[in-house]
Structures are given as C-alpha cells and as structure tokens.
Amino acid sequence: MYTGDYAAGARSGASPSEVIAPLPRVSIQAFCETPEIARLIEQVTTDRRMEKAHVKVQMGGGLAATEAYKAAPTPNVVVIEGDAHRERLIDTLQRLAEVCDAGTKVVVIGQVNDVLLYRELMRQGVSDYLVPPFGVVDLVRSLSEIFRAPGADPVGRTIAFVGAKGGVGASTIAHNVSWAIARQLKLDSVVVDLDLAFGTAGLNFNQDPPQGVAEIVFAPDRLDGALVDRLLSKCTEQLSLLAAPATLDRVYDFHEDVFDPLLDIMRSNVPCSVLDVPHVWTAWSKRALISADEVVIVASPDLANLRNAKNLIDLLKAARPNDAAARLVINQAGMPKRAEIKPSDFCKALDLEAAAIIPFDPALFGAAANNGQMIAETAPSNKINDIFVDLAKRLTGRSEARAAKRAFLEPLMARMNRKKAG
DSSP states (O other): OOSGGGGSOOOOSOOTTOOOOOOOSOEEEEEESSHHHHHHHHHHTTSGGGTTOEEEEEESHHHHHHHHTTSSOOOSEEEEEOOSOHHHHHHHHHHHHHHSOTTOEEEEEOSOOOHHHHHHHHHTTOSEEEOSSOOHHHHHHHHHHHTSOTTOOOOOEEEEEEESSTTSOHHHHHHHHHHHHHHTSOOOEEEEEOOTTTOOHHHHTTOOOSOSHHHHHTOGGGOSHHHHHHHOEEEETTEEEEOOOOOOSSOOOOOTTTTHHHHHHHHHHOSEEEEEOOSOOOHHHHHHHHHSSEEEEEEOSSHHHHHHHHHHHHHHHHHOTTSOOOEEEEEEETOTTOOOOOHHHHHHHHTOOEEEEEEOOHHHHHHHHHHTOOHHHHOTTOTHHHHHHHHHHHHHTOSSOOOOOOTTTHHHHHHHHHHHHO
16 A cells, blocks of 8 residues: 555656566446546556556546436446545545445545554555555556556566577577576476477477467367466476477467467466567567566677667567566677677667677587576576576666465475475
8 A cells, every 4th residue: 555655746657677577357446636647547447457458537536426427337447637635535435335336446646645444444445545656657557557466476577588589599598597596595496488380498498298378279268277287298396387389380470469378277267478479470479578577588699689689679578667677688709700789889879788698509408408407507607698697687686585485386396396296
C-alpha cells in the first residue's frame, strides 16, 4: 500500500529486483476528477503488463461512478479519484458501495497523505489508496497486486535471450547464464527452448527428453501446471529444461499468443524462466520478447549485428516504455582476422553499455558443446564463468547469492528424484 511512500515523492519505476505480474483478463473503469490523472491512466493502458486488461477512462469522479452503476454491472476494478475533503470522500465511497456488485475491487486516488484516512478506507474494503505524485509503474503495481493471492510467493521472473543475428551464440549464453542462476545464485530456474525446429538446449545440457515444449503447444487444452511438471527434464538440482523437439516432421507456424498460457504457468510456479528465443521475426517471437521482464540481446561486433541490435533496441523501447532497456551482450569479441567494430564503438553507436563482453574462445566453447556441458563444468576456473555469474546477478536483481524459496518446485524435484532413484 502507498501512504508514507508518497510524502517524499513518487517512485519512478520498478526496482531491479522487483517483478510486477501482468494483469489477467479483467475490466477496469476509472472515474477521474482531473485531466492529469486521466492522462496518467491512459498511459497506464499502454504498459505491457496491462495488455489483457480492458480499461475505460471517464471523468466525474466517485459521483459519476455511483450514477453509472445504478443501472449497469460494475467491472472487476473501479478506480476513483477523490478530492481533499475527508468526510466527502468517505461518503462518496459509501454511496458507491451500495451500487457495486460483490467482488468489485476499488482503488482510490486521493489528495491527502493521511494515515487515519488510509486506515478507514482499508476498513471499508478499499484495495489501495494512492496519493500523487506517483508514476505509471506505481499504478500498474497497485492493480497487479489486487490479483495476487494472499500469502502467494512473488511472481517468477522471465528473462528472454535473443541473437541480433544467427550464429552469435545467444543460446549458449542463455544456457550458461541459466546454469549460473541455478548453481551460483541457488534460484530454481527453467530453460524454455522456443526454437522448436533447431533448438540446441537438449544437446548443450546433454538431455534427450522424449517430450517438451511441442507437447504443450500442440495440446493446449491439456495444459496445466501438472503437465508442465511432467514435461520438465532435470539438468541439476535447481535447473530444469523444457526442450524443443528439434525435428522437421511438421512446421511451427504459430499464432502470436501460442506461448502465453505456458508463460503464465511458469510465472506462477518457477522463480526464474529463461527463454531461448530463436533468431526469427514472427508474431509470437516478438510477443515473447516484449512480455519478458528482462531482454538480453546477444551480438557479435560487426555491422550487421549493429544494425539488427539497434532495430531490436528501438522496438523494445517503444513497446516497453516503463521497463528497463534491453541488456546487450557482445559475444565472440576479438576474433582473429575479422574486421570487427571495437566494443566501445559498438556500444556508443547503440547508446547502451554492454552488460557483458565475452571473448572469442572457440576451443573452450567447442569442447563444452561437444561434451554437452556448460563452461563451468568444462573449465571451472576459467574467468568467463565470472562473466556469466555477474550477468546472472544483474538479470535477477541479486547482488549476492542467497537461497531461494523453493516451495512450489519441491514437489516437482521430489518426483524427479524418485524417478531417478527408481
């Protein structure tokens, strides 16, 4: 809730360690008193986490809302902008309560930073009370938390890796970073290989599961948390894999929202999901990148990668105005006899600092790939492992390794251990 926070000013956005859950398919109606709040709520509707919600903004405040609902059903959430008069605000909300359907949530935007008023509103069943100044992300956070179950663990983080060009090693980086997240940060994680035709996650982790992502995509009516649990292949104690079939016996032309149900389940059940997004440009791949909490663009330092990386960064900035910029990883730096762009110049052209610069080392990466191992297994003392750990910390918002709450994966891990023992 937001009472004391707003006395000192607005929070401009989510902290690096915070994940705000996307809203479900709900209806929200806002009744504003001032054009400023109306404009802010219009901006809220453009946030990626609000994509499924249907939002309507109108003027008139609480009185207009009361009149509107005398003859019409109320939506899932009503946002009311009140005035500075305490008694009048409470009276307005009491009148609104008389016409609201059971289960309707109310968020109040007030003008008085008053703890006593806040307590009274909470006693009356108001879901949240916000006092300006606040930003788009603050209101999105407030609306999102309405639909979090009491006592629920925080929503899982989704990290999407994509190559600016084919062959730049985006999958290899994604897999090694996920290994660091699970092994070094002790955070339960799942790698989701979205390259159904040519995915390499199974090879890189030395796994050959008979089922994986395809079973979810082609049987959406069966999809639930239990099915996802059964399809996961265990790589380490805290790292699992949803593998791609990597076969060409059928084509994989999908609707843009084909992976939405899977990603919703992953958010609710897994602390960290790493999406290995192939270098293709389709409706569903674009959607996967835009909806992720973090996006990592892997590029080699040449002109084609620079152009493609800039296009991706610009698109993501426009589509995710309230999120942090995409992270840039420069891979295969220092390749002999290649006329490459200096990493510093590459970053300057993109107006973006590199989150990591990984040197060209074909012997090391080739040996790991051929053995179905991560770099940390092939060469535990190699300094490249430090790069992966640092990147893992940045992407998860963790400055130091700490044990994760694993309650919702423990049944899955226990079942996997029993199967292995049997």
